[in-house]
Amino acid sequence: MLFRWLVVLGAVAILLVPQPAGAHGFSSTVYVTVGHGEQGHVRTALELEYDLLVVSAADAHGDDQLFRDGDAAFRDGDAAGQAAALAAHADAALHYVTERFQVTAGGQACTPSRAGDFTIGRQEGVPYAGLSLDWACPPASEHEIRAGLFADAEGYVKGVKTIVTYDLDGHSGSAALDAGHAAFSTGQAWYQRFWEFFRLGAEHLLTGIDHILFLLALIAGSRRLREIVLAATSFTLAHSVTFMLAALGAVDAPAHLVEPVIALSIAVVAVWHLLKPAQDLPEKGLDRAGWIRLAVVFCFGLVHGLGFAGALGIDEPWSWTLLWSLLVFNVGIEVVQLGIIAAAFPLLMLLRRHAPKAGRWTTGGVAAGVAAMGLIWFFQRAL
Template sequence: MSRRRSTVCGSDRRADRSPRPGRGSARTESTTFLAVVLASVWAVCLLPGPAAAHTLDTQGFSEIAQQGDDVRYELVVDYAAFATVAGVGEPGDISTDDAERELKRDQDEAAEYLDRHLQVLVDGVVCDAVVEDTGVEQRFEQPYARVSVLFDCPGTGEYEVRYSVLVGDLDPGHGNVASYHLAGETGEFVFDAEHRELLVGEASLVRQVYRFAALGFHHILGGLDHVLFVVALLIGARGLREVLGVVTAFTLAHSATLVLAAIDVLTVPSSVVEPLIALSIAYVAAANALGRPGARYQLPVVFGFGLLHGMGFAGALQFSGDLDWSAVSSLVSFNVGIELGQALMVALLLPMFLFVRTFTWSRYVHFGATGVITTVGVVWFVERLVLA
């Protein structure tokens, strides 16, 4: 008996000394899980807040309208950036009311800056300009300066607008969506670092389509909230068929509200839309982390959230006047750019997610990623609700 027990014990000890098949994989899982946790913490620390998601490459808006021999230019740009370059107020966070008081107090400094960076010419002659009014409004959850400039032009002729506000000295990624009514022509144009001059009469439909498609493409890829929502959808998808379903539902929904909001048929304050967009991110990510409860209602839920994101997309556009062929082509091109950016994200991320799922440690990555996205969504929701 003792020999048999000894033999059994001896065999057990030999078995203990031999490598177990699952030990290496367990060590790999532990290492990977630790890496995911560290990467998640790093990502949370680096992720910008809701306002910063829209301020690295600031977005501006312009309405340019001829009034007899005069041209009225309504300029709307990020207040903090404009105050920095124009020497308005003091640096640092500021409330909307304080920003408006500072802008009015330092209106001469603002006018001096615009004299150098915003010009309207008729037949090559620079029009005299005077700043008539200033104000501050909330866009993208932060103060935006609104400056009304009246250009006194010497008669009528070929109009040229030269724009280098922000893009010429502070923010190379700045873009300004302009709607213009000049010399009997109506259209849209995007000022940026490479396109600082608008010559009315030389606008090409092909160039306009390309510019607005590029604007939509960069808008969705530069908007971290929209990117995280798409990522949350892809993480929870079980296959290509499901991906096509949720992407189609999201596309149809945001395309509908983008059009309606851009042409002012549907108006919902950003103070309502932006917190709900953040909540949509948290909801989709949390549902994935919890095993997707209520999965059969997934498409209606995604469609509903897509309606919200479409109103968020429309914040990058500003059309005035009648919806003519120029505005329609710009709107369609902008939406096409959004879809191309969305398709690029799916094409790059989906194969990676499917590959990761072939490993046993993928559940750690899944839980870590959904946890981080849920946390970011909740934080943004609270911040946007408080700042609204």
């Protein structure tokens, strides 16, 4: 039995080797802080992935020298050189940003100007360029922020998110923008702002295939409803704890450690199903192996929570508004997770009941494929 599944695992691994190392694909996050400036102006501070800004601005404005200077500084890891490259080509970089990021007041466009030099920092282990803009706006009680930086059509990344932290017009909080929802207004109701985070959480799980495969591994390895309920609850509690702590800044784990462990967790949970002996379940509760599996799922859930927090990328002092935004983001994740379980687990149970042999092959094949993909991602991310 074990030899058969190891053969399946190897075959699936060979078929899936071309898959990319990053299960979330090539994406990026833009961070924006919005507040009141002097003389009634609006001040925005943007943080953009440095190398992405360089290639996008150079391509948009035909500035090949910006690409050469910026790429050389990026390869050298020279923060001062990176800032100097942007300063030398400030017009191209500024035009690129302001053509794709706007502030309006009462429906009228605000006029931007650069407020200070470019700075270089780091986010998620890569250099980020800082750019402060001052916006001259007509008098208005509401402002709208619209973001379209690094659009999919440019061909460099996909699914860019813009996380906006604002304190403007008597309102404060955070908003999550993307291509489908590119703008928000300070006049939006609280439920409209929270809906953005719910949608972002749901979309993150749906587009994060590594987390979906982890759930499929849990489903394939569960033989009764109580097993998958306990496993899913354990996973939810664990990732909720670390997600909230990391998003609020209490815990910080580098992505180059978190991402390989997430991939390894997928493989371990799937292989567990392939290796465990077939035996009767106790009438009530779990046997020793069941409790061990639950503990393993909980530990890996802690790591997955760090991955969810990294996707959101909020860097803001604690507030009730932020706390509720994070909770709603987490609820979006949970709704999709429950939907996947509700759709897949009953089908597997029906198959196991009415066609036991086919059910064993199906769950075994799913587990083998998930394990293969997890191992491939682990080695790709670890190297």
